[in-house]
Structures are given as structure tokens and as C-alpha cells.
Amino acid sequence: MGGLIKFLPVTYSLLMVGTISLMALPFVSGYYSKDLILELAYSKYSFSGTYAFVLGSLTAFLTAFYSFRLISLVFLTSPNGGN
Structure with a gap:
């Protein structure tokens, strides 16, 4: 597999948006939820x-x-892949 960006540009774009959200980059929804969860876990000061x-x-x-x-x-x- 590979090189499918020529044939599936919309799928690539949507998958990239989802991946950016999963990666929790700033200013996307994944950033705020994941950051808050990790911050609350870290602030417990327990094992x-x-x-x-x-x-x-x-x-x-x-x-x-x-x-x-x-x-x-x-x-x-x-x-x-082969032809």
C-alpha cells in the first residue's frame, strides 16, 4: 500500500484532521480533553x-x-504493490 493520496485526497484530509486531534495538538478538541485528564491525574500527588x-x-x-x-x-x- 502507498501513494493513495492521489486517489483519496478527501480521505487523506479527514484522516489527517482526526490524527491531529488524536495527537492532541493545541487548539483541537483532543488537546483540551487529554490535557485536562493528564493535568488532573498529575495534580493528585499520589502514587x-x-x-x-x-x-x-x-x-x-x-x-x-x-x-x-x-x-x-x-x-x-x-x-x-504489483499491477
């Missing part, structure tokens, strides 16, 4: 709060990683 913050931060990083990897492999790389 469970710190554990929730670390686990949530790790999960947020992995989500951003696999979402961007999906976009790059499906839309931005050159096609590798």
Missing part, C-alpha cells in the same frame, strides 16, 4: 495519580506514533 499520568502520557505518545505511521505508510510512501 496512583503519578501512575495514571505516566500511563496516560505513554498511551498518548503511542497513539500519536501509530496514527502518524498509518498516514505515512498508506498515503505518503510510494506504492509497492
